[in-house]
Amino acid sequence: MTVSDANGTWDCVVAAKGGTIKNLTVAGAMRGIFMPGANGDVYIGNVIFKDVIYSFDSDAGNKNYGVYISNSTLNGWTSHSDVHKEVVYTNCNFGEGSGYAYCRPYGPTSFVGCAFEAGFEIDACGKITFENCTLGGVALTAENLATLVTDHVENASIK
Numbered sequence: 001m002t003v004s005d006a007n008g009t010w011d012c013v014v015a016a017k018g019g020t021i022k023n024l025t026v027a028g029a030m031r032g033i034f035m036p037g038a039n040g041d042v043y044i045g046n047v048i049f050k051d052v053i054y055s056f057d058s059d060a061g062n063k064n065y066g067v068y069i070s071n072s073t074l075n076g077w078t079s080h081s082d083v084h085k086e087v088v089y090t091n092c093n094f095g096e097g098s099g100y101a102y103c104r105p106y107g108p109t110s111f112v113g114c115a116f117e118a119g120f121e122i123d124a125c126g127k128i129t130f131e132n133c134t135l136g137g138v139a140l141t142a143e144n145l146a147t148l149v150t151d152h153v154e155n156a157s158i159k
Contacts, residue, residue: 006030013052016042018065027051032076038062038084044069052076053098058083076100082107082126094120116140116148123151131159 006012006029013026014033018040025048026032032049035042035058042065049055055074058067061083070090075097080087088110095101095117107126111133118136122128128149133140135148142158149156 010034012057016044018042020045022046024048025050026055030054031057034058035067035080036060038065041065042067045071047072049074049076050097053100054079055097056080074103076102078103078105080105080107080109084108086110088112089114093117096120120148121150122148122156124149124155125152126155128156129159130156 008030011029012031012034013029014021016033016035017037020043021033022045027050029052031054032052033044033056038061044056053076055076055078056069058080061081063085066085067080067087069092073093075095077100084107086108087105091113093115094103101117101120104123105126105128109126109128112131114133116133116135130140135144140148140158145156145158146153
C-alpha cells in the first residue's frame, strides 16, 4: 500500500488501534503504521516498511494491550511510547530507510530472532531484551551490545 503526498507530521499509511495488519508493503508517508490509541492488541505480520520516515510509531495506547510485530522488515525510524503492555518484535529485520536506521522504544520491548543491519542504532529509553539476535550478521552478545544500543545501554539485556 503506497500513498502519495503524505509527508505531514501525522500522515500515515495505516492507523491502528487494535487488530491484525499483515502481508503488506507500506510506503510513501511520514509514518508507515501509526498507533494513536488502543482498544485491543495489535498484530503486524509480514509487512515491509520502505520509503517512510517512521516505520512503526505510537504516541498513545493502553497498558492492557500489546503490540506484536513478526516476520517484518522495518526500514527507517521505529519508535513507540511507554503506553503498551509490551512490544515484541519476532524474526524482524531492521535497516536504513529514508536516512534513518534507528529505534527508540520507551517501554518494555523484546527483540526475538531479529537481524539488525550494521550501523543500526537503538536508544533504550525503556527496558529491552534481546534473544537470538544478530547485528551485521554477527550474533548479538553482551560484548557487542553497546555497538547496537548506543544510548541507555544499562536498560538493555541479552537472554
